Amino acid sequence: MRDDERMASFSVHVEVTQRPGIADPEGATIERSLPALGFDEVRGVHVGKSIRFSVDAADEATARSRVTELCDRFLTNPVIEDATIELTELAEAGA
Amino acid sequence: MAPKVGVLLFPGSNCEQDVLEAFSGLGAETDLIWHGDRSLGGADAVIVPGGFAHGDYLRPGAIARFSPVMEAVADFAASGGPVVGICNGFQVLCEAGLLPGVLQKNAGLRFLCQTVTLRVASRASVLTRDVEIGTELRIPINHFSGNYTCAPETLERLIAEDQVVLRYADNPNGSMDDIAGVSNAAGNVVGLMPHPERASSPLLGSEDGLPLLASVLASTRAIA
Numbered sequence: 001m002r003d004d005e006r007m008a009s010f011s012v013h014v015e016v017t018q019r020p021g022i023a024d025p026e027g028a029t030i031e032r033s034l035p036a037l038g039f040d041e042v043r044g045v046h047v048g049k050s051i052r053f054s055v056d057a058a059d060e061a062t063a064r065s066r067v068t069e070l071c072d073r074f075l076t077n078p079v080i081e082d083a084t085i086e087l088t089e090l091a092e093a094g095a
Numbered sequence: 096m097a098p099k100v101g102v103l104l105f106p107g108s109n110c111e112q113d114v115l116e117a118f119s120g121l122g123a124e125t126d127l128i129w130h131g132d133r134s135l136g137g138a139d140a141v142i143v144p145g146g147f148a149h150g151d152y153l154r155p156g157a158i159a160r161f162s163p164v165m166e167a168v169a170d171f172a173a174s175g176g177p178v179v180g181i182c183n184g185f186q187v188l189c190e191a192g193l194l195p196g197v198l199q200k201n202a203g204l205r206f207l208c209q210t211v212t213l214r215v216a217s218r219a220s221v222l223t224r225d226v227e228i229g230t231e232l233r234i235p236i237n238h239f240s241g242n243y244t245c246a247p248e249t250l251e252r253l254i255a256e257d258q259v260v261l262r263y264a265d266n267p268n269g270s271m272d273d274i275a276g277v278s279n280a281a282g283n284v285v286g287l288m289p290h291p292e293r294a295s296s297p298l299l300g301s302e303d304g305l306p307l308l309a310s311v312l313a314s315t316r317a318i319a
Contacts, residue, residue, distance in 0.1 A: 022244065023269065025204045074161075077154055077190065079197045080244055 007056045010063045013086040014075055017048035022080045051075060054090065063087055098315040099124040101138025103168070103184070105148035105159050106130070110181065110292060114144045117295035121305065123312055130162040139315035140177040140221075141168055143184030145237070145290060155183060155198065155240050156190035165191055177221040177314045178284045182238055185276075185286030194279055194286045195253065196245030198238075202269025206239045210301065212264035213275050213289060219257045220278035221314035222285040222307050232303035234289040236267065241288040243270035243277070256280055261287055283314070 018024045024046050031045040057063035064087055071083035100118045102111045104127045115125040126136055130148075135141060148159035159165070165187075172178045172193055180188035188194045201207060215223050215230045226232075245253070250271055253259050261276035268288075276287030291304025 022199070023202065023242075025200055025202055025269075029204055074157065075153070077157070077197050079246065080199055 007058060008060070008063070009054055009056050009090040010060065011054050011088045011090050012052065012063075012067055013088075014051040014067070014071060015048055015084040015086075016051065016071075016076050016081050017046060017084070019080055019082050060087060060089065097122055097124045098139040098312050099126060099137060100140050100142060100312070101126050101128045101135050102142045102144055103128050103130060103164060104144075105146070105162060105187075107148045107150055108144050108146035108183070110145035110183075110290065113290075113292040113295075114142050114181070117292040117304065117308055118142075118312070120295065121309055121312055128164060130159065130164045133163045133167055135164070135167050135171055138171075138176075140179070140311050141171060142311075143168070143178070143180040143187050144292075145182030145184060148183055148187060151183075151240075154186075154190065156186035156188075159187045160191040169193060172279070172284045175281065175283050177311050179222055179311055180284075180286040181290055181292065182236075182241075182288055185288055186240065188284060188286045193284050194277055195249050195258075196243055196277065198240045198288070199242045199244050200240050201238070201242050201267075207241065207267050208235070208237045209267070210235045210294075211267055211275075211289065213261045214264055216259045216262050217257045217278070220260045220282040220285045221311050222276065222278070222287065223260050223310055224282075225310040225313055226306045230306075231264065232261075232294070232307070233301045234291055234294040234304050235301075236289050237293075238268070238288055241268045241270065243274040243288075245271065253277055258282075260285055261289070 026047040027045040076083045100123045186198045213232045262273040266273045278285045291307045294301035294304035
């Protein structure tokens with residue numbers, strides 16, 4: 001394989017959270033239960049989803065663009081959810 | 096000739112037999128359509144039934160929308176064919192982009208299984224064309240994610256364009272504007288959280304679902 005065709009591999013962590021203004025009843029329920037446990041100082045509890053996978057791409061920009069498309073089309077419902085994407089390059093595939 | 100109602104079957108659907116039974120009782124031919132099929136087998140109307148398609152993994156309806164049959168459903172809907180999603184079927188149609196908005200978790204985080212009172216809010220849909228506006232219907236709900244949510248501008252459009260089809264008399268799940276059912280702009284695709292097929296016989300405690308199902312059948316005759 002030529003150098004310019006070499007693929008990199010990225011570890012991906014997608015965090016799915018409710019969009020601002022969208023009710024998060026799970027987070028609110030947890031927050032309401034905290035004073036009973038003595039955690040009066042805890043505020044702003046939000047519950048989301050964490051999705052991890054790896055992806056092969058020519059470079060980080062391409063990987064990010066593909067993962068963003070995946071989030072828009074499948075991993076989130078853009079009406080109520082946002083995605084935060086973290087990419088970390090792994091050792092080169094096939095190296 | 097009796098209209099043919101096709102009822103989709105996903106892994107995890109669990110209301111399909113009830114829907115078949117209810118439509119058979121109204122004189123329709125009925126047929127189950129496997130989610131892996133690419134054809135609707137000549138159905139005159141399509142019902143996406145309730146249940147837990149693909150285990151509701153990721154989000155209710157999120158995986159079902161990619162089933163091969165959904166392309167055929169989208170084509171059928173685009174050509175004006177009547178498509179009704181009940182409960183999980185409503186969630187599938189929203190995820191597929193055939194209906195606006197999304198069903199999120201109930202505001203009280205409880206699974207709700209009870210008979211509720213609905214009011215018909217529009218006749219501009221295949222589900223309600225033969226029912227008077229304001230008619231009260233007693234129909235069961237059975238869901239965890241029935242909290243209808245959409246962008247504020249979408250809600251304005253739904254109201255202005257007469258796409259809010261059914262409202263709860265006493266909102267059980269936090270849905271915006273008490274919405275229990277919506278249609279697309281053309282009125283041929285409808286989703287609702289309540290189960291009209293479970294209110295289709297005196298034995299079930301209510302027959303109030305029958306006028307809705309009969310409307311769907313009448314709409315197939317109007318098209319043919």
